[in-house]
Amino acid sequence: MSGTLHGTPRIRIPAQARPGETIEVRVLMDHPMETGLPHGDGTVLPRDMIARLEVRRDGALLFAADLANGTAANPYHVFHVRMERSAEFTFTWTDERGRSARAVARVAVG
Amino acid sequence: MSEARRMGTRRRVLAGAVALVLLPGRGGAETPALAAAMREAVGDAIPVDGRIELWLPELVDNGAQVPLAVMVASPMTAEDHIVAIAVFATGNPTPQVARFELFPGLARAEIETRIRVAEDQEIVVLARDSGGKVWRASAAVKVVHGGCRG
Numbered sequence A: 001m002s003g004t005l006h007g008t009p010r011i012r013i014p015a016q017a018r019p020g021e022t023i024e025v026r027v028l029m030d031h032p033m034e035t036g037l038p039h040g041d042g043t044v045l046p047r048d049m050i051a052r053l054e055v056r057r058d059g060a061l062l063f064a065a066d067l068a069n070g071t072a073a074n075p076y077h078v079f080h081v082r083m084e085r086s087a088e089f090t091f092t093w094t095d096e097r098g099r100s101a102r103a104v105a106r107v108a109v110g
Numbered sequence B: 001m002s003e004a005r006r007m008g009t010r011r012r013v014l015a016g017a018v019a020l021v022l023l024p025g026r027g028g029a030e031t032p033a034l035a036a037a038m039r040e041a042v043g044d045a046i047p048v049d050g051r052i053e054l055w056l057p058e059l060v061d062n063g064a065q066v067p068l069a070v071m072v073a074s075p076m077t078a079e080d081h082i083v084a085i086a087v088f089a090t091g092n093p094t095p096q097v098a099r100f101e102l103f104p105g106l107a108r109a110e111i112e113t114r115i116r117v118a119e120d121q122e123i124v125v126l127a128r129d130s131g132g133k134v135w136r137a138s139a140a141v142k143v144v145h146g147g148c149r150g
Helices: B003-007 B032-042
Strands: A009-012 A021-029 A050-057 A060-067 A076-083 A087-095 A099-109 B009-012 B052-056 B059-062 B066-072 B082-089 B096-102 B109-115 B121-129 B134-145
Touching: A009 A087, A009 A099, A021 A050, A021 A087, A021 A099, A050 A076, A060 A076, A060 B109, B032 B082, B032 B121, B052 B121, B052 B134, B066 B082, B066 B121, B066 B134, B082 B109, B096 B109
Parallel strands: B059 B134
Antiparallel strands: A009 A021, A021 A076, A050 A060, A050 A087, A060 B096, A076 B109, A087 A099, B009 B052, B052 B066, B066 B109, B082 B096, B082 B121, B121 B134
């Protein structure tokens, strides 16, 4: 099954960088990461989990995260990338039902 | 400064120290199922303490959103880099937190995230390098209101 994953990605990445500069990339996806385990009050909601985040630079994998129950709601990840030339970053989240969401960011180097 | 560094404490600094110690009782919280999950995440090599720094709070009020930063000493070159980092919350109903894949375009073998902590417990981080070695670090965390459902 596939389709659109309903969540709002928030990405903080600089628009510009100097050659050789290390940039920080912060990625947050609004998503409940509902495990299906009982809440404190005994409520049980259907399982709804993002399974994987993939980050590619000009198509090449740079960072990936396989997410399990211990990842908090609104999955948040920070990592650092060395920039030598301008590039396009793609961020793809896929949930356990195969639905996905995608975001794109460009970083100009010069 | 990262959120985890701001809020947390540097819990383990063993960079460069190659101390292969597998004392009886160490990892006592590691059930056979957890040990199998760890092997699946990073391979069969016996984990060695070192190269990893963990930052997380010693005491958290809300276990549902606990900042965690992992820093592994690595040049992140094509020849010598960290390929995977796996995080386990050994005291959660399901201990798997996340498994990260890293590639040499990353400047550092560092990742920051937020995890669920159900009760007082030990957080274990394993990192596999491109030579197949597995590095390990752990830190205890206490929680006032557990992040259930983890």
